[in-house]
Amino acid sequence: MTAAESYYGRPVLKPPVWKVPDVPLYLYLGGLAGASSTMALLADLTGRDRLAGAGRLAAAVGATASVGALVHDLGRPTRFLNMLRVFKPTSPLSVGSWILAPFSALSGAAAASELTGRLPGAGRAAAAIAGAIAPAMTTYTAVLLADTAVPGWHAVYRELPFVFAGSAVSSAGAVGMLAAPEESAPARRMAIAGSVLELVAARRMHRGAGLVGEVYQQGRASAVLRAARTLTCLGLGAAVLAGRSRTARVASGLCLNAAAAATRYGIFEAGRASARDPRYTVMPQRTS
Amino acid sequence: MSFVARNRLSGPLADPAGDAGYPPDHPERVGFFTDTSVCIGCKACEVACKEWNLLPEDGMDLTGMSYDNTGALGATTWRHVAFVEQESTVDLGMPGMGGDQVRWLMSSDVCKHCTHAACLDVCPTGALIRTEHGTVLVQDDVCNGCGYCVPACPYGVIDIRPDTGGAAKCTMCHDRLGAGLMPACATACPTESIQYGPLDELRERAALRVSELHEQGITDARLYGQDPADGVGGAGAFFLLLDEPEVYGLPPDPVVTTRDLPSMWRHAAGAALTAAAVIAGCFLGRKR
Ligand code: SF4
Ligand code: SF4
Numbered sequence: 001m002t003a004a005e006s007y008y009g010r011p012v013l014k015p016p017v018w019k020v021p022d023v024p025l026y027l028y029l030g031g032l033a034g035a036s037s038t039m040a041l042l043a044d045l046t047g048r049d050r051l052a053g054a055g056r057l058a059a060a061v062g063a064t065a066s067v068g069a070l071v072h073d074l075g076r077p078t079r080f081l082n083m084l085r086v087f088k089p090t091s092p093l094s095v096g097s098w099i100l101a102p103f104s105a106l107s108g109a110a111a112a113s114e115l116t117g118r119l120p121g122a123g124r125a126a127a128a129i130a131g132a133i134a135p136a137m138t139t140y141t142a143v144l145l146a147d148t149a150v151p152g153w154h155a156v157y158r159e160l161p162f163v164f165a166g167s168a169v170s171s172a173g174a175v176g177m178l179a180a181p182e183e184s185a186p187a188r189r190m191a192i193a194g195s196v197l198e199l200v201a202a203r204r205m206h207r208g209a210g211l212v213g214e215v216y217q218q219g220r221a222s223a224v225l226r227a228a229r230t231l232t233c234l235g236l237g238a239a240v241l242a243g244r245s246r247t248a249r250v251a252s253g254l255c256l257n258a259a260a261a262a263t264r265y266g267i268f269e270a271g272r273a274s275a276r277d278p279r280y281t282v283m284p285q286r287t288s
Numbered sequence: 289m290s291f292v293a294r295n296r297l298s299g300p301l302a303d304p305a306g307d308a309g310y311p312p313d314h315p316e317r318v319g320f321f322t323d324t325s326v327c328i329g330c331k332a333c334e335v336a337c338k339e340w341n342l343l344p345e346d347g348m349d350l351t352g353m354s355y356d357n358t359g360a361l362g363a364t365t366w367r368h369v370a371f372v373e374q375e376s377t378v379d380l381g382m383p384g385m386g387g388d389q390v391r392w393l394m395s396s397d398v399c400k401h402c403t404h405a406a407c408l409d410v411c412p413t414g415a416l417i418r419t420e421h422g423t424v425l426v427q428d429d430v431c432n433g434c435g436y437c438v439p440a441c442p443y444g445v446i447d448i449r450p451d452t453g454g455a456a457k458c459t460m461c462h463d464r465l466g467a468g469l470m471p472a473c474a475t476a477c478p479t480e481s482i483q484y485g486p487l488d489e490l491r492e493r494a495a496l497r498v499s500e501l502h503e504q505g506i507t508d509a510r511l512y513g514q515d516p517a518d519g520v521g522g523a524g525a526f527f528l529l530l531d532e533p534e535v536y537g538l539p540p541d542p543v544v545t546t547r548d549l550p551s552m553w554r555h556a557a558g559a560a561l562t563a564a565a566v567i568a569g570c571f572l573g574r575k576r
């Protein structure tokens with residue numbers, strides 16, 4: 001494209017105003033919390049108490065911190081409550097707030113009961129409902145990004161939820177491995193299966209994006225995503241060995257959580273880069 | 289109006305105000321027709337808009353982009369006059385007169401008041417509304433500054449105001465319309481480059497103007513945004529351009545992002561179920 005084909009090379013779109021690290025953290029913590037909560041529910045049902053407790057705590061900490069990151073981005077807590085004044089099906093942020101608010105309240109209650117040992121019945125019920133809502137927590141944020149005019153996000157709306165889902169499952173499994181070593185077999189399998197799902201979906205995502213896929217292979221986004229991929233592979237390898245080695249278990253847990261955070265940041269950054277360059281707005285619209 | 293029609297996310301929609309729930313006797317839909325072929329770049333519209341809407345200045349520095357000092361539409365620039373300075377070598381067939389020719393294209397850009405407005409669709413608080421005149425308006429007291437509307441707009445129009453923290457864009461002078469006045473920019477424009485009126489009437493007038501220009505041999509003249517079947521269901525503010533849209537900083541074929549929202553939610557639901565199934569699968573087998 002020549003310079004004459006855009007207005008002095010300026011962006012056509014406004015780049016997102018969302019802040020770093022607030023929003024990438026919000027994306028990562030929400031996913032971790034969701035998958036941890038479902039892990040806790042299944043651990044509870046299969047009689048793995050330590051793993052259930054670890055999952056409940058991770059869900060509560062993740063959800064609360066995720067709300068915190070969102071509130072920090074908005075600037076004031078009342079602004080988060082403001083989102084709950086209406087329910088708007090056309091707004092993923094509205095739908096997401098209605099998933100996040102009950103989920104974080106329920107997982108908070110479940111974790112409080114776990115820590116204090118009080119009202120165990122109510123705690124179990126809260127954990128069960130949270131665990132059932134939880135899978136939505138792992139993927140709604142993908143729709144949040146994709147439902148914009150940002151070319152790098154919109155173009156990958158089919159694959160992005162699977163990347164987020166895989167990454168959420170692997171990071172939750174990693175937390176389970178770290179926090180409940182003696183019951184860590186299912187958590188280890190989650191770390192492995194989630195990583196594989198993430199790697200496969202991310203590969204499809206980068207391949208299927210067409211011209212806009214470039215933003216995932218250039219600049220800071222590319223460097224961050226390459227680091228994320230390396231960490232995922234290391235974490236995956238360590239998870240395979242973690243059955244016998246404590247060091248491998250710890251290494252895997254740390255690598256996979258760092259990878260999950262880096263994945264969110266890399267995708268966030270790729271979208272911002274695609275909005276800044278008018279090429280990615282203009283050229284796909286010209287050819288389609 | 290049927291349920292399906294009321295929920296239409298894209299495609300032609302004759303009466304957006306009626307679709308938004310205003311009673312049948314609501315005022316007719318109004319809009320802007322900006323005929324750039326008569327724009328002289330005086331910026332009276334930019335100034336009138338700032339004066340009427342009490343918008344702060346954006347700095348007096350020239351950007352270095354011809355005579356443009358504001359650069360783009362933004363939270364405090366609701367009309368933006370673009371100066372496209374094109375250099376081309378034209379052979380005039382006269383000895384010694386060939387060489388670089390400069391052509392200036394001037395165009396006053398504004399919010400498109402889309403029939404299907406992505407900004408309005410994604411707003412989680414209900415701050416962005418459809419008015420009785422069919423235009424799109426931000427309610428300052430409801431907006432919580434979440435910034436979702438910013439990357440959703442396919443034209444890069446709306447932005448967050450640093451001084452108030454709220455989203456802002458052209459209101460089509462909603463306060464003037466209520467009093468039976470024209471928007472300030474159209475009132476100030478000395479060449480009638482900015483025409484205001486019922487949208488249907490403007491579309492007819494624009495079609496006549498294009499054929500007039502074509503007869504005069506100006507075959508590059510084209511309408512932009514007037515087609516009710518386009519990606520945003522037709523813009524409430526449309527343009528007569530003398531070159532490709534991207535030359536003026538406009539996207540060639542924008543689409544309201546919400547068009548794909550049902551598919552996005554389907555993919556997210558598929559990914560969430562995948563996550564749930566993967567986690568459940570990890571709990572099968574050996575207990576430890
Ligand atoms: S041009 Fe952008 S800001 Fe204006 S109505 Fe359309 S989507 Fe909203
Ligand atoms: S910034 Fe304001 S107008 Fe924009 S989406 Fe958020 S609440 Fe709605």
